[in-house]
Amino acid sequence: METLKNIFIKLGSMDRRIIFLLVGLSVLFPLLKPDWFTLPIRPKQHSQIVFDEINKLEAGSKVLLSFEYGPSTKPEIHPMTIALLRHMFVKDIKVYAVALWPDGNFMSMIAFDEVAVEYNKKIGIDYVNLGYKPGGEAVIKGIASDIRTLYTVDLNGTSLDEIPMMQNMNNVEDFDFVFSLSAGTPGSKEWVQYATDPKGIAMSTGCTSIQVTDIVPYVENGQIRGILAGMPGAAEYEELVKTELTSRGLVIKSGEATSMMSAQSMAHVVIVLLIIFGNISYYLTRNNKRKGRK
């Protein structure tokens, strides 16, 4: 028993670099050998709500898709974007993309390049990419009141008047749904405050894990309809879209987030174990100190 205690006490003073290594290995192994770590993905309520909201939109509905993320948060948000675009394109929903972050432009271009080809969708007819405008909240406010004061051309430099999809599109009220792909500020919160709440437009979000606790109050009272929470949310949405597309006779491979979830789960197991060991070590060390004082 005493030996075990000593082991735990020594674990408490473990070099932080060993902890980094353990976490790194827990991520690396499932990525190298995915077959050894396959775990089922069960969509949770919030992801299901997002899916149902998109699924009930009719063909020709107009969805404003806002890109508020960049390469740094790509692993969490981008898989959602791909799954979401697949879902919307297969339902013939018209997608209008804007970016509130400068690198959101890259993310939107990569996503459209990948998915538009799969479903034979044409720019200007099935989707339009308006690109980035600096200003954050002011841009959202501008989209809410008059898009054309902000945007005169799309990302390719085509005048909005020459884009068929942009006819009669003047402000956020002309959209049926707003979807915010958010990694921070400006993001989902600002869309709620400046556009969807004042104008009464339905909205959902896919955000980074770190934002979830800040966004959930809006979700719980219906200001935001469902939330895709980080990589697990993305994997759940991929699963729902895969089921939907399979039911339509379409075959798609597993999404990126799904393939990375085993690594996520393994890392969580390692972190939880480290927290438990750390607490036991702290408890034992404190007890030893108290005994020493007596």
Add this chain to the structure above:
Amino acid sequence: MSAEIFGSWIVVFLTLCIFSYLFDDNPFYKAAEHIFIGVSAGYWAVIAFWQQIQPNLFGRLWPKLEDVGEGSVLQSAWYSIYKVLNFISTGFGILDRSIFPEGGIKGYDEIRLMYLIPFILGTFMLLRLVPKVGWLARWAIAYIVGMTAGLRFYSFLNSDILIQIKASTIDFSSDWGTIINGLIVFIGTMTGLIYFFFSKEHKGSFGTLSKIGIYFLMIKFGASFGFAVMGRISLLIGRINQLKDYSTAEFNYATPIISIFIIICLAIWSFMDGGNKNESTA
């Protein structure tokens, strides 16, 4: 070497440079950090200029003459300023014109002089670089602070206060589950607010309620911490996944080669720096 392979080598090198911080603060990490800040600032400035200032500010002040229509003498005088700005921006005629195209900027069909205000305020911001007239930047900052406060006030009040208060009321006509959930939210909100009420000493029943508030806050912080860990792990997975992809023959074994290079360099640096540290301690 194709552009894709070259790009992959840069990606791997910079990723591993940042990861090297886990070992210790070192020149690789510092270099990657500085490159990141420089590139981000440069990219942001260029994008902001070409997506906003050029088309939306200059474009409104000097729209294409053919779209504006026949003009007066005043209009000609106004466009002579445009010509002067073009002359300056092209390095006094040495460079090709790009910011101020011939005959005005396409996009709008009327001159909007109202936009002179943001133009002047924007210029004031830049004057911060000139110490003698740097105080003028305060006018622009005052405008931004005032405008943002006003803009945010209503939206925040509506979405974050009024609707949230409405949502924290308990609906006693619904099922038991919803009522219990509503009660937890209500108690959490009230006790959380009590904890942040500092005009009364936290003693007695008030202190107990404040303590309950702390527990609710702790649960919130715990959830936030859990999600933060999850987010960071997701990002780590993304990086490791990319490093794995670039470790193949297709990318000329970028990951293993650069890893070995950085490890050797760090070992040498550590040995040398260790010597320096010992000297300074002595």
